[in-house]
Amino acid sequence: MTIAERIEPEFDAIKSEAFAGRLVGGLNDAALMVMTSVGHRTGLFDAIATLPPSTPEAIAATTGLAPRYVREWLCVLATARVVEHDATTGRFHLPPEHAAFVTRAAAPNNIAVTSQFIGVIAGVEDRIVKAFRTGEGVHYHAYGRFHDVMAEDSAQTVGAALFEHILPLAPGLTARLQRGIDVVDVGCGAGRALLLMARAFQKSRFTGLDLCEDAFAEAQVEAARTGVANLSFEARDLAADGIPDDYDLVTAFDAVHDQKDPQRLLTDIRAALRPDGVFLMQDIGGSSTLEGNMENPFAPFLYTMSTMHCTPVSLAQGGPGLGTMWGVELAAEMLRKAGFEQVDLHRLPHDPVNAYFVARV
Numbered sequence: 001m002t003i004a005e006r007i008e009p010e011f012d013a014i015k016s017e018a019f020a021g022r023l024v025g026g027l028n029d030a031a032l033m034v035m036t037s038v039g040h041r042t043g044l045f046d047a048i049a050t051l052p053p054s055t056p057e058a059i060a061a062t063t064g065l066a067p068r069y070v071r072e073w074l075c076v077l078a079t080a081r082v083v084e085h086d087a088t089t090g091r092f093h094l095p096p097e098h099a100a101f102v103t104r105a106a107a108p109n110n111i112a113v114t115s116q117f118i119g120v121i122a123g124v125e126d127r128i129v130k131a132f133r134t135g136e137g138v139h140y141h142a143y144g145r146f147h148d149v150m151a152e153d154s155a156q157t158v159g160a161a162l163f164e165h166i167l168p169l170a171p172g173l174t175a176r177l178q179r180g181i182d183v184v185d186v187g188c189g190a191g192r193a194l195l196l197m198a199r200a201f202q203k204s205r206f207t208g209l210d211l212c213e214d215a216f217a218e219a220q221v222e223a224a225r226t227g228v229a230n231l232s233f234e235a236r237d238l239a240a241d242g243i244p245d246d247y248d249l250v251t252a253f254d255a256v257h258d259q260k261d262p263q264r265l266l267t268d269i270r271a272a273l274r275p276d277g278v279f280l281m282q283d284i285g286g287s288s289t290l291e292g293n294m295e296n297p298f299a300p301f302l303y304t305m306s307t308m309h310c311t312p313v314s315l316a317q318g319g320p321g322l323g324t325m326w327g328v329e330l331a332a333e334m335l336r337k338a339g340f341e342q343v344d345l346h347r348l349p350h351d352p353v354n355a356y357f358v359a360r361v
Contacts (some may be wrong), residue, residue, distance in 0.1 A: 028080065030118065031076065032076065032077075032080045032082070033115045033118045034115075034118060034119060035073060035076045035077065035080075036082075036102060036111070036112050036115040037112065037115045037116045037118065037119050038073060039073065039077070039102065039112060040102070040104075040110075040112035040113060040115065040116065041116070042063065042065055043063055044059070044063060044065070044070070044073065045094065045099070045102045045103050045104075045112060046103050046104055046105070047059060047062050047063045048083065048092070048093075048094040048099075049094050049096075049099040049103045049105070052093070053084075053086060053089070053091035053092065053093040054091055054092060054093075055089075055090055055091055055092075056070045056071035056074055056090075056092065059074070059092065074092050077092075078092065082094075082098055082102075083095075083098070107155070107156045107160060108156035108157060108160045108161065108350050108351070109156075110156060113149070113152050113153050113156060114153055116145070116149040116152070116153075117149055117153075117305065119145075120143055120144060120145055120146050120149055121143075121304070121305065121308035121309055123143070123144055124138055124142050124143060124308065124309075124312075125308075127142055127312075128307070128308055128312065131312055131315075135315075136315065136316070137311075137312045137313060137314065137315030137316025137317065137321075138309075138312035138313065138315075138316055139313070139316045140211070140212055140313055140316075141212075143309065143313075146309070147189060147190060147212065147214070147215045148190075150189055150190070150254075151189060151190030151192055151215075154189065154190070154192065154193070154253060154254065155192055157282070157350070157351045157353070157354060158192075158193050158253050158282060159192055159193055159196055160350070161348065161350050161351070162193060162196055162197070163196075163200065165348050165350065166280070166282070166348070166356065167280075169280065169344075169346050169356055169358050170278045170280060170358045173249065173278060173280075176248065176249075177197070177200075177201040177204050177249070178201055178203065178204075179203060180201075180203030180204050180205075181204050181205075181247075181248035181249060182204070182205050182207075182245070182246070182247045182248050182249075183197065183204055183205065183206045183207070183247060183248065183249040183250075183251065184206075184207045184208075184209060184243065184245070184247045184249075184250050184251075184272070185206070185207070185208045185209070185250075185251045185252070185253070186209050186238060186243065186250060186251070186252050186255060186265065186269065187209070187210055187211075187238070187252055187253075187255025187256070187259065188208030188209060188210045188215075188216055188233070188255075189210060189215050189216065189253070189255070190215055190216060190218065190219055191208045191210075191215075191216040191219035191220070191231075191233060192219060193251070193253060194206050194208045194219070194231055195219050195222060195223060195228065195231065198223065198228050198230050198231035199226075199228060202230060203230075204230065205230050206230060206231045206232070207231075207232050207233070207234065207245075207247075208231070208232070208233040208234070209233075209234055209236045209238060209243070209244075210233070210235065210236070211235065211236070211237055211238070212235070213233075213235035216233045219233070220233050238259065238260075238265055238268070239259065239260035239261045239264065239265070239317065239319075242268045242272075243268050243269065243271075243272040245272065246272055246273070246274050247272055247273060247274065247277060248273075248274050248276070248277050248278070249277065249278050249279075249280065250269045250272060250273060250277070250278075250279045250280070251279075251280045251281070252269070252279075252280075252281045252282070252283075253281075253282045254282055254283055254284070254354065255283075256281060256283055256331075257283055257284065257310060257314075257322045257323065257324065257326045257331075258309075258310040258311075258313045258314045258319075258322070258324075259314065259317075259319060260314065260317035260318055260319040261319060261320075262319070262320070262322055262326075262334065263334055263337065263338065266334055266335060266337075266338035266340075267337075267338040267339065269338070270338045270339040270340055270361065271339075273361055275361060276361075277360070277361055278358065278359075278360055279335075279340065279357075279358070279359040279360070280356070280357070280358055281331075281335075281356070281357040281359065282354050282355070282356050282357075283326075283331060283354060283355060283357070284302060284324050284325060284326070284327075284353065284354060284355070285328055285347065285352075285353060285354045285355030286298075286299065286302060286324070286325040286327050286328070287325070287327045287328065287329065288325075288326060288327025288328070288329040288330040289327065289329075292327070293325060297352075298352070298353055299325075302324050302325055302353070303324070303325060305324050306323035306324035306325055307323075309324075310322075310323050310324040311323040311324075328345060328355050331355070331357065332345065332357070335357065335359050339361070340359035340360060340361065341360065341361065342359065342360040343357060343358075343359045344357065344358045344359075345357055346358065
């Protein structure tokens with residue numbers, strides 16, 4: 001070893017200080033996301049957006065919440081520059097420019113919906129720390145409200161755009177649904193997209209398949225209550241039991257990458273499609289390479305979801321652990337390996353996170 005090789009690089013104090021600032025900003029941002037979730041779940045954002053500048057007591061009275069908690073929450077939002085505070089009057093106000101991203105009326109741009117994932121994944125931190133040491137996975141049932149949050153988030157990206165933007169990605173599909181075809185949604189989760197389609201296309205027949213029966217229980221009850229007779233659900237282990245019938249349309253909304261055997265699922269979907277069938281898949285629209293994601297503004301969040309949920313859930317099933325960021329390149333490759341001759345990738349303006357694939361036999 002030469003003298004030059006033994007010399008330690010000079011410590012960059014400015015770089016170090018900047019990094020410390022970055023971490024402090026991260027702490028504040030993480031805290032803000034938890035409080036954003038609280039504001040969404042309690043209805044505080046929706047209420048404040050309709051009120052003139054108001055005191056914590058007035059806001060609490062409008063929402064039926066405890067004034068002491070409302071005041072403390074408002075202090076978080078004021079110091080984070082989300083709500084405005086008038087020190088003279090003690091009143092708080094949510095600017096309309098901010099309400100456009102944190103209220104239910106703002107869907108599909110309501111980021112407060114997505115903020116709920118932070119609390120969900122934080123709840124499994126102890127299990128994930130253990131998994132780092134053992135290499136084991138974490139099962140779906142450990143994630144508490146995950147299905148509820150996923151359903152609400154999907155309602156923004158899928159439900160709100162289903163008829164105007166998503167189904168038209170496959171030319172002629174809407175007309176076929178109106179005439180009557182057989183449809184299955186694999187990994188259907190809460191089943192809200194199926195419920196929307198079943199109501200809109202009463203001549204078609206819809207089936208939802210998911211490993212977790214509790215995920216679609218609410219939609220099942222709602223369908224029965226409102227007389228939606230062309231929709232059924234089945235709790236099914238797709239990795240073990242496959243897809244039970246032949247279909248004209250198969251859909252998968254953010255469901256493929258964390259399956260036990262994604263390649264087999266895609267192959268089974270290909271086999272289940274009739275000759276003129278269509279597979280419509282929404283999944284995370286990142287790149288398969290880290291380099292390709294370096295400028296993706298959602299990358300830290302998506303890789304965190306991968307670490308805390310999608311990868312361990314797959315590993316818990318004995319799967320490959322593709323992770324959230326398996327990427328559009330690998331997705332297209334796996335679709336072709338499954339036997340799809342035509343694979344078209346689409347991006348939609350309302351959904352900067354996901355990609356949409358239309359695959360045909």
